[in-house]
Amino acid sequence: MAAGTALRLLRRLELAIRRPDLDLIVPQGHAHLPGRLLDPFRASRILAFLDDEGLLRRRRLHRARPATPAQLRRVHDDAYLESLERPGALVRAVGMRLPDRSEQRVLETQRSMVGGTVLAARRAAAGTALAVNLGGGLHHARRDRGAGFCLYNDVAVAIAHLRARLRFAGPILIVDLDLHDGDGTRALFAEDATVHTLSIHGAPWDEAGAVESTSIALGAGVDGERLARALESVLPPLLERFRPRLAFYLAGADVARDDALGDWRLDDEAILARDLYVCRELRRRHVPVVYLLAGGYGDDAWRYPARFLARQLCGRCIEPPTTAEQVLDRFREVAHDLAPSRLSGRDEEAPLFTAEDLAALGVHTPSTRFLDFYTPSGIELALERLGYLERLRQLGYDRPTVAFDLANPSGHTLRIFGNPDRRELLVELRCAIDRSTLPGFRLLRVEWLLLQNPRGHFTADRPALPGQSHPGLGMLRETIAALVLVCDRLKLDGIVVVASRYHPATAAQGTLRCLDPDDESLLNSLRRALEGEPRVRAARLAERSGLADAVTGERIGFRPMPMILPITPALVARFESAEYQKRCRAGERVLRVVGPETPSAAGAR
Ligand SMILES: [Zn+2]
Numbered sequence: 001m002a003a004g005t006a007l008r009l010l011r012r013l014e015l016a017i018r019r020p021d022l023d024l025i026v027p028q029g030h031a032h033l034p035g036r037l038l039d040p041f042r043a044s045r046i047l048a049f050l051d052d053e054g055l056l057r058r059r060r061l062h063r064a065r066p067a068t069p070a071q072l073r074r075v076h077d078d079a080y081l082e083s084l085e086r087p088g089a090l091v092r093a094v095g096m097r098l099p100d101r102s103e104q105r106v107l108e109t110q111r112s113m114v115g116g117t118v119l120a121a122r123r124a125a126a127g128t129a130l131a132v133n134l135g136g137g138l139h140h141a142r143r144d145r146g147a148g149f150c151l152y153n154d155v156a157v158a159i160a161h162l163r164a165r166l167r168f169a170g171p172i173l174i175v176d177l178d179l180h181d182g183d184g185t186r187a188l189f190a191e192d193a194t195v196h197t198l199s200i201h202g203a204p205w206d207e208a209g210a211v212e213s214t215s216i217a218l219g220a221g222v223d224g225e226r227l228a229r230a231l232e233s234v235l236p237p238l239l240e241r242f243r244p245r246l247a248f249y250l251a252g253a254d255v256a257r258d259d260a261l262g263d264w265r266l267d268d269e270a271i272l273a274r275d276l277y278v279c280r281e282l283r284r285r286h287v288p289v290v291y292l293l294a295g296g297y298g299d300d301a302w303r304y305p306a307r308f309l310a311r312q313l314c315g316r317c318i319e320p321p322t323t324a325e326q327v328l329d330r331f332r333e334v335a336h337d338l339a340p341s342r343l344s345g346r347d348e349e350a351p352l353f354t355a356e357d358l359a360a361l362g363v364h365t366p367s368t369r370f371l372d373f374y375t376p377s378g379i380e381l382a383l384e385r386l387g388y389l390e391r392l393r394q395l396g397y398d399r400p401t402v403a404f405d406l407a408n409p410s411g412h413t414l415r416i417f418g419n420p421d422r423r424e425l426l427v428e429l430r431c432a433i434d435r436s437t438l439p440g441f442r443l444l445r446v447e448w449l450l451l452q453n454p455r456g457h458f459t460a461d462r463p464a465l466p467g468q469s470h471p472g473l474g475m476l477r478e479t480i481a482a483l484v485l486v487c488d489r490l491k492l493d494g495i496v497v498v499a500s501r502y503h504p505a506t507a508a509q510g511t512l513r514c515l516d517p518d519d520e521s522l523l524n525s526l527r528r529a530l531e532g533e534p535r536v537r538a539a540r541l542a543e544r545s546g547l548a549d550a551v552t553g554e555r556i557g558f559r560p561m562p563m564i565l566p567i568t569p570a571l572v573a574r575f576e577s578a579e580y581q582k583r584c585r586a587g588e589r590v591l592r593v594v595g596p597e598t599p600s601a602a603g604a605r
Pocket residue numbers: 178179180252254294295296
């Protein structure tokens with residue numbers, strides 16, 4: 001959570017005393033790759049966290065300019081660079097055909113990352129101990145082609161810049177600890193004895209060596225201890241022999257055990273220890289370090305470099321918030337500045353009688369406002385301020401349009417379309433105010449929530465789940481945070497939703513609690529039994545009673561269940577009560593997979 005004002009002041013004082021020699025460089029732009037798991041907001045989440053903790057020093061913060069064509073041409077073929085401007089040119093490197101605008105955005109974002117690495121390298125060459133680019137590490141790109149999301153090789157471009165413009169002649173070491181092989185960089189310096197590429201990775205991408213290189217493939221399932229042993233056996237002797245004058249460190253977080261793509265098992269402590277070790281070994285020998293984020297997939301990947309940077313800046317460990325907490329914090333700050341009258345179109349804070357009150361009296365008035373409060377322009381204003389609509393634009397939907405449908409008796413419906421022609425539906429939310437599910441509490445009942453990207457494509461790492469006709473929008477956290485703001489605004493105790501499918505239910509668990517503790521224990525038991533199963537198979541097993549109680553043999557499956565996001569302290573306390581916890585534990589049982597019930601068998605029951 002964000003530090004309080006006093007704490008921030010204290011941190012600033014600490015910074016002033018410690019004066020860590022650290023420059024922070026921020027690349028511009030954030031390109032979404034549909035269906036891909038690279039969080040386009042990694043840099044901004046890290047910055048927001050450091051700022052919240054009072055660890056951002058404006059003087060040492062720099063915006064990256066995009067790399068110039070001349071800089072890129074020092075490394076890449078003219079023909080290749082020109083080919084990147086043609087539509088469809090990115091298919092090879094990113095593995096899919098993107099809309100032209102998205103292609104341009106990807107190119108601009110990567111050019112800015114290269115510019116960031118060039119700037120970081122210049123700062124380090126000028127003597128900064130640690131120059132951090134919040135991006136970069138595009139290590140698969142080669143002279144004449146891109147691969148693995150990498151279009152330009154930022155490290156090679158930066159080194160060429162140092163050699164050509166700054167006459168920096170000393171030996172340069174690249175420590176590439178991303179999960180993936182630094183094959184592109186190694187190939188680019190295959191003949192250059194002044195640059196050593198050390199890559200420790202899972203699987204090799206290319207067996208070809210170089211005059212100065214060390215490649216170690218550790219295979220799958222590597223943990224922190226295993227990596228540390230490899231690193232400690234190779235890095236110090238290499239430093240003694242090669243004596244670099246500058247180092248690039250690719251601190252890929254795709255080695256994390258919760259990484260969305262990777263298969264290594266490093267925990268947060270192991271990754272922090274890895275980063276601290278590399279920097280300590282280099283700094284002990286007075287080698288300036290250019291630190292690059294490199295890989296890291298999933299919404300929480302930003303927390304690894306964030307933890308390292310906080311530690312470098314203030315010398316202590318500060319645990320970054322979860323992404324969901326950070327989004328909600330940011331949303332609440334924005335919401336605080338929005339006057340209720342701008343959302344509701346009313347001058348007064350609350351009308352004498354709400355439609356809800358009148359309905360209770362038997363007077364039914366057709367509502368003109370969403371949840372009897374928000375006007376369409378009020379919702380649009382709020383979503384704009386929260387950056388929600390901007391994210392939709394970044395997905396290629398130029399003019400997101402909000403529409404209401406208030407006629408359905410089961411709840412008010414809010415839809416967001418990609419454009420005013422209303423052909424592409426992105427968000428559909430139906431909800432109502434609920435006084436009956438939990439007596440004594442007023443809840444926001446979400447009847448239906450659809451978040452989909454009609455222009456997205458399913459991919460091998462994100463296949464279609466049961467019931468999905470388009471890939472998700474990737475904005476569940478932001479949507480939930482926006483709903484929490486609705487509850488804040490309308491003084492509701494929490495959100496209730498009926499989870500009707502296994503995956504959304506497990507994904508929400510932790511943030512949402514099952515209303516019934518028996519459901520909570522069922523979900524825990526299912527999750528444990530299905531750990532390691534591929535997503536699609538796990539859903540099928542759970543939803544078609546493909547498990548059995550290990551003791552009684554009774555067939556067990558997922559059932560639709562009401563889940564609650566408690567917001568007010570009174571409701572939070574209910575789910576933290578010893579009584580609720582005890583009932584959750586008591587209901588857990590050991591399940592084993594027996595295979596899904598076939599439709600005919602299910603029908604024969
Ligand atoms: Zn990687």
